[in-house]
Amino acid sequence: MSAVINHRKGAVTREAIIDRAYLMACSAGLDQLSIGSLAQAVHMSKSGVFAHFGSREGLQLAVIESAGLRFGNHVLVPALAMPRGLPRLRAIVDRWCDWVRHTSDGGCLYLAAVSEFDDRPGPIRECLLQHETRWRHELARAIQLTIDVGELHADTDPQQLAFEIYSLALIVHHDSGLFGYEPARERGLRAFERLIRSYSPTR
């Protein structure tokens, strides 16, 4: 019984450490994350933190997983509650814009991590690539459903449109960091509506 409680307690502690590590990585970058500074932040010993992740890389991978879960909960889960087709696709874009909003925490951990790690082969790059591939797949799926319900032209290439929608999330993120979120979001949504019209079944 006490082993079960200890196991649960360990999982709760691990989650709390990851939450803190996620915030630190959002503001300073995944590459700046160290077990030492994290241990200090959560008032634990270095070896105590180390025991949960095995290595700095293990910690970084856990933070990416956590970012992926947060992203899914923020962007995809609410959109899946909307009817398939344009309402769901619009909800994805809307929630995604909200996600890439630059706040005091320094912007999207995932995009910053891609910029840091895309030229460094290894488990972190692989993990980012997996997340990216999964998200493109979800996006292409929402697009395919929109084609299926007749709200996009039958010759629409879901992968290509997913790429084009992704590009809008990137520039809303980019512009929001330099020129402020509201004008970036407004231009992004305007571009999205134009994009959707250009794939309209009645064009």
Added chain:
Amino acid sequence: MSAVINHRKGAVTREAIIDRAYLMACSAGLDQLSIGSLAQAVHMSKSGVFAHFGSREGLQLAVIESAGLRFGNHVLVPALAMPRGLPRLRAIVDRWCDWVRHTSDGGCLYLAAVSEFDDRPGPIRECLLQHETRWRHELARAIQLTIDVGELHADTDPQQLAFEIYSLALIVHHDSGLFGYEPARERGLRAFERLIRSYSPTR
């Protein structure tokens, strides 16, 4: 006379130091640039390098200026040799794709610097913002000329289309780092042609 020669020699040395600093910043990030490691790389004393820039920030600003010049020479100058209108706009997009190509030097210094510095107020952020504003302006100008020659619809908003073209450069950069340059470029150019068609005067 010897003062003139010394001045010239100083300018040549400064350029050589910046060239090296640019390469270092491309691969490790502008934020990792230090006068110490740069001095070591160019076989000079720290004080010798320091004398050229006055501070680490002065060095970082000089590197951004240098990146801006390189970008202009690579993307804008050859495009300006093309006839105004779609040929020039296509040349910009084509050269820009080539610029954001991820090579062994680690990708676009400028985009990496924006990701590093957009949430840190100060002279570096200001300098990046100036470069960005100038480039958007050039892009909007090339678009306005394309409207003027009747190759884009008269109601085209040059700033909005510049934003949309910029988004394609961002995703070609992003995808090229994760999935490889060629497929990213191909999708980017396909998206650009579709975008241009959606702004066609005969649509």
